[in-house]
Amino acid sequence: MDFFPFLAALFLIIAATWLISFRRRKSLPPGPTPLPIIGNMLQLGSHPLETYTKLSKKYGSLMSIHQGSLYTVVVSSPEMAKEILLKYGQGISGRGTVQAMEACGHKESSMSFIPMGDDWRDMRKICKEHMFSSQCLERSQQLRNQKLQQLLGYVQKCAEEGRAVNINEASFITTVNLMSATLFSMQATEFDSSATMEFKEIMEGYGILLRVPNYADYFPILRPFDLQGVKRLAEVNIGRLLGLIEGYINERIRIRRENPNVPKKDDFLDVIVDSLQAKDNKLTATQFNHLVLTLFTGGVETSTTMLEWIMQELVSHPDKMAKVEAELKSVMGDEKVVDESKIPKLQYMQAVVKESFRLHPPVPLVTRKAESDQVVNGYLIPKDTQVLVNAWGMGRDSRIWKNPLSFEPERFLDQKIDFKGHDFELIPFRSGRRVCPGLPLANRILHTMPATLVHNFDWKLERPDASDDEAKGVRRAVPLKVIPYKKA
Structure with a gap:
């Protein structure tokens, strides 16, 4: 049998495939040369945020990265971020x-x-309209003030007993209660409670699932096998959270059914029940369950992480802490809980929050996906490409910020840069069409909670030699523990 025609045809197919791939690769943004099958995964190492940032200095603000079968474009400048998130x-x-x-x-x-x-x-x-509008947040402000009072009571107890406050744990409990008060008009957790710790484990398990490297995400052929058990664990954690949310909604429906004249609580849960019972309802109960899950987990994860970093930076920089204390004393006087209406007057506190966002963005990589082929800056971004805007890298770029690794809130006192999605050098809540809808509530929480703690107590690190213990990413490697002292 003559194999020559077969071999010749095979050669032509391989050559044509290589040529098409080569030409396509030439039209893609520049980037490090990928290895067969695994692409650039070995080059990214265990700290991809740092690697993206370093590589962008060589290959530019629009860079190609191959992670297994997942083709990724990394964006590393405010100008290019604006192009991607707004123009495209x-x-x-x-x-x-x-x-x-x-x-x-x-x-x-x-x-x-x-x-x-x-x-x-x-x-x-x-x-x-029904959750994060100014009117809705004003109506639920008193409930949030009550949760801050509970936080102060807990810290006061720690101060009297001479024990340290685990800021991550205290922030988690208070944030969960602030979110549940706003959403459900109820308290979901308590301090020093085993049930609370169980709930925290579920929430942390959910967060870990988003951060753990899963090879099935880079090699889709592996997804049906779930070799690392990630999806099985997710079914458990997400299922438990959805079960809690569904229980809250069903209980409110039951109360309405059994007591038709019961006064409404005027919270988000009532909005959901009204919508489900309306004849022109468009969203299903399942969609509402997942909507609440998204709002709740996103709000708790972001606020807990950032509150820990804000306190870390202030405790580590006594001179900055003193400026915050002086400002709070001037604005608040003898009031214990920092009222949300006073936030505009707390200029230095606002600068502290912005500087904390710059160094420790809770969403370090703003993730998008190309819905169709796009040509950006002369380069092809093919359909289904993963696009990552490196907010973490931009926050530490010396071309954008002077002394980028230093904690200097003063840099924001003379600038009008904000974190609400319009200034692309600082986009911790993302930007464009998918900007975080919970930003108005997070803005209130992230100013009032740390300000209330600083206004009422002096603080000292439990371990004077403790570093910031940063895990080269979003969260601290070790929970922050600080000892409170009642102000003289």
Whole structure:
């Protein structure tokens, strides 16, 4: 049998495939040469945020990275971030999902991942009008003040007993209660409670699922096998959280049914029940469950992480702490809880929050996915490309910030840069069409909670030699523990 025609045809197919791939690769943004199969995964190492930042200095603000089968473009400048998130916001508007988020149908129902169609717009509208509008937040402010009073009571107890406060734990409990007060008009957790610690474990398990490297995310052929058990664990954690939320909604429906004349609580839970019972209802109960899960977990994770970093930076910089204390004494006087209406007067406190966001953005990589082929700055970004805006790297770029590794809130006193999505050198809450809807509430929490703690107590590190223990990423490697002292 003559194999020559077969071999010749095979050679031509391979050559044509290589040539097409080569030409396509030439039109892609520049980047390090990928290895077969694994791409650039070995080059990224254990601290990809640092690696992205270093590589961008060589290859530019629009850079190609191959992670297994996942082609990624990394954006590393405010100018290019603005192009991607605003100018190309429609074509690069998708959200790639890690395998963990496929659990319990979360990918198909969550506002974070579904396409920007009618359901997505309805969810955003409900959040904007019935959850995070100024009027809604004003109505629930007293409930949040009560939770801050509970936090002060707990810290006072620690001060009297001479024991340190685990800031991560205290921030978690208070943030959960602030969120549940705003959403459900109820308290979900308590200090020094075993049930609270169990709930914290569930929430932390959810957060870990988003951060743990899962090879199935880079090699889709592995997804059906779930070799690392990530999706199985996600089914458990997400399932438990959805069960709690569904229980809250069903209980409110039961109360309404059994007591038709009972006064409404005028909270987000009532909005959900009203919508479900309306004849023109567009969103399903399942979608509402996943919407609340998205708002709750996102709000708690972001606020808990940032509150710990804000306190870390202040305790580590006594001169900055003294400026915050002086400002609070001037604005608040003898008031114990920092009122949300006073935030605009706390200029230095606002600068502290911004500087903490710059150094420790809770969302270090703003993630998007190309919905169709896009040509940006002369380079092709193919459909289904994962696009990462490196907010962490931009916050530490000496070309953008003077002394970028130093904690200097003063840099924001003479600048009008804010973190609300319009200034692309500082986008901790993302920007464009998918900007975080909970930003107005987070803005209140992240100013009032640390300000209230600093206003009422002096603080000292439990271990004077403790470093910032940064895990080269979002969260501290070791929880921050500080000892409170009642102010003289």
